[in-house]
Amino acid sequence: MSLIVLCAGGHARVVIEALLSRGTRPSAVTDRDSARVGTMCGGIPITGPDEDILKMKPDQVELANGLGNRASRSSSGLSARRELFDRFAALGYKFPVITHAATVVASDASLGEGAQVMAGVIIQPAARIGRNVLVNTRAVVEHDCQVGDHCHIAPGAVLCGGVLVGEGAHVGAGAVVLSGVSLGAGAVVAAGAVITKNVEAGAFVAATGNRTS
Structure with a gap:
């Protein structure tokens, strides 16, 4: 089963390093910025937007949440990270x-x-x-x-x-x-x-x- 990291930012690189430390190499990274498709994130290719995950069945792929947050006085800044997780979890995709x-x-x-x-x-x-x-x-x-x-x-x-x-x-x-x-x-x-x-x-x-x- 392949593993794909969602969102190609700084936290995604940290997640990739953690996976590599355990001998797991992600197959791809997704990102909503189309200009980044074809480039690399932590040595892993950025292959397309998050929506590409929907082309795969939940039993074919595992996901890792690569989205971080920036807290402020008014918000923990975690809503986008939560929404990303909840969106795919509700569709049956698993996050190890x-x-x-x-x-x-x-x-x-x-x-x-x-x-x-x-x-x-x-x-x-x-x-x-x-x-x-x-x-x-x-x-x-x-x-x-x-x-x-x-x-x-x-x-x-x-x-x-x-x-x-x-x-x-x-x-x-x-x-x-x-x-x-x-x-x-x-x-x-x-x-x-x-x-x-x-x-x-x-x-x-x-x-x-x-x-x-």
């Missing part, structure tokens, strides 16, 4: 779990469909990672954390024990969420923030700890 070879994942940790665990990540016992979650480079997810579907735990972020992260939330690079804290759905934690208290759904927390809705 992707883990870079240089990761540590506890034997009883759970990774949902399409979860991506990048180089240097540590996921500890009884952690639960949802569908289409991106745990990025060198992030740490400690014991008993629960990360909802479609979240992004950015590079170097640390979730201490028992943290609950609501669906579609973004935890910024280098942020630390202390033990037992809950982040509401769609919350955005800025890079470098230290979170000591629960965060409401859709709220933004700056590096100073100030919250806005």
